Amino acid sequence: MREENVVLPCNSPSSLSSCSDVTWFYSRDKNQNTQKKVWSGADDQISHRVSKFNVSSSCSLIMEYVDDDDAGLYTCRPGSDASSDGFVYLNVLSNYPPYFSRSSKTFYCSLRRYDGLDLCPENSFRWLDETGTELTEGVWLELRGPTVCLSSLTVKDQSDKNRNYTCQFVEGNRVKVEIKHTPRRFKGSSSGxxxxxxxxxxxxxxxxxxxxxxxxxxxxxxxxxxxxxxxxxxxxxxxxxxxxxxxxxxxxxxxxxxxxxxxxxxxxxxxxxxxxxDVYLNMMIISSSPPAVDPTKNEEITLFCSLLRSSSLESCPDKSFLWLNETGSELTGEGDGYKYGGQFGCVSSLTVNLQSRRRFTCQFVEGNKVKIEAHYGSEGPPASSPLSFIMLTLKITGLILMVGITVGIIRTRGRKKPQKDVNVRFSVDDDSVNYENDGERSAAAALH
The missing domain is CATH 2.60.40.10 (Immunoglobulins)
Known part of the structure; x- marks a missing residue:
């Protein structure tokens, strides 16, 4: 569960006298070509998240304050022989502050995991009230992606503010992990x-x-x-x-x-x-699933736009994320090459057919003011844009004309004596450039 400490077992051989020969690797998805080394007994701790990792006396990996970014596959390698690797899949269950409407509120619960596992089953989430009674009304499985599964619970807004709800992730009838939504008061903004x-x-x-x-x-x-x-x-x-x-x-x-x-x-x-x-630092990121694609193959991917923020704040309001294409047009519903996936808490998704040089922008807005935006894709208009084709044609034509004129001037000036009746013709498509020398003037050009 997010914000907890976890211990990942190494299953190292009993013959191993110490952890100096043990190395821990991390991989988020199956498309990564190389694993990231997060802990090594030989090199000491080596990671940009070095404070998160340590090992126990049995060489198990101790991770402090787990968050969504830690979900994935961890590999323990005793020595240099990969055949003795031990594998541990870490799944992280998270909750988000509820979204309030006039008459109801919606709670969200997500499971982050390694990209390479099967999709979450339909009934993999279970919601309970404070008495332990399972809730069925208002429960939805919103997303079954390869790296994240998302469920929501919508309840009528009641006067009893002390009610709490528990989200469980289950396999079969066995509860794997659970997380509780506790009552939380809204803290309004102030000058400080x-x-x-x-x-x-x-x-x-x-x-x-x-x-x-x-x-x-x-x-x-x-x-x-x-x-x-x-x-x-x-x-x-x-x-x-x-x-x-x-x-x-x-x-x-x-x-x-x-x-x-x-x-x-x-x-x-x-x-x-x-x-x-008090300063609240918020960060926007755009990720994709799958994370690496060939833009020339027009593959379908899902873009996730997330606003990371302190969990002491309220959830992001509905319609606080906007998706735009390279022309600045807002993408809603389903259209040519895209499908808007909606917003869940502080995460919004957009499924697209990624064409060459396509660009997508995610904006986080409050009211009508854009607070921050992030981009996915190449800069500039798509290669298939008619305007870009016309501009490219004009540039090429202009370049050919300049080369022709320059060559003519250099040849004419290079001769010691003027020659009569010398004509140099350079044709560009159906237009001709005719250079004439009458023995007096150094050069003249006539367009026909």
Whole structure:
């Protein structure tokens, strides 16, 4: 389950005296050509998520604070012989803040897993109320993708705010994992709350709003909390960035704003600088299933647009995601080469036939204001665009004309004596360029 610690067994041979020869690999999907090494006894911990991994005395992989990105296939290799590999599939069950309408609210529950397994069965999700009674009305299996399965429960909005619901993932009649939706009060915005929106890899600058009378950052502390269930962590104390796996990407500017370079999903959450300012860092990503396709083969893929944010916030409002094509036209319903998959919490999907040089844009909006957008596909118009064909033809024709004129001038100027009745003709399609020399003028051109 998300936000928990897990232990993945290695099943190492009893003859193994230590974990120095053990290596752990990670793979998200079957299309990856190489596995990523996440832990090695020989190289010590080697990963951009190094703080997440450790090993036990039996060489089992210990993962701290599991999230959706950790789902996949993990391989334990004792020594260098791949024939003794042990495989562990990690599935991550997550819940999202409910979506509220006038008379109802909808809860979402998703299972992230390795791309290479069978699709989730129809009845793989079960919803229970606070008494343990199974609910059947309002339950839907929204998505059965290769990497994610999504279920929802819609209930009438009641005055009893203490009701809670449990989502279970089952195989047969056996519960594999469950997660509980607990009551949560909405926290409205105020002048001391700032929302920042970025894409993965961006540089984020988190303002501190300290008093202008302060001359230094020696009294500034930055506190980070991914969600309300996670312990608060001090990233900056007394103006100094504290040692952590993320410290190399953090710094303060002269206004004591916190700068985070090359942001990742690990950076999403709530930051407080101590001057009555809370900054929520949100990140948008676009992924595809399958993740790697040949755009020239016009394969069908599903694009997932996600807004990662602190779980202490409310779920994304309905219709807060927009999909656009390369011309800026909004894609809704089903059309030529695409099918809109709808929005579930803070995730929206679009299934497309990926043509050469096609580009799709996902926007997150609040009201009529675009907060952030992300793109999938090549820049520029598609290769089949009539305008691009016309422009390409004009460019080629112009280039041929320039070459012809230049060659004629160079040849004429290169002769020591003017020659009479010299005609040079260069034909471009049905147009002719005629160069004439009458012995007096150096060159002349006539178009016919």
């Amino acid at each position: 709350i700032i929302h920042l929106y970025h894409r993965a890899g961006d540089e984020a600058v988190l303002p501190c709003n300290r008093p202008s009378s302060s001359d230094s950052c020696s009294s500034v502390d930055w506190i980070y909390q991914r969600n309300k269930n996670m312990n608060r962590k001090q990233e900056v104390h007394g103006g100094m960035v504290q040692s952590s796996p993320r410290s190399a990407r953090m710094s303060l500017d002269r206004n004591c704003s916190l700068i985070i370079n090359n942001i990742t999903a690990e950076d999403v959450g709530r930051y407080s600088c101590g001057y009555n300012t």
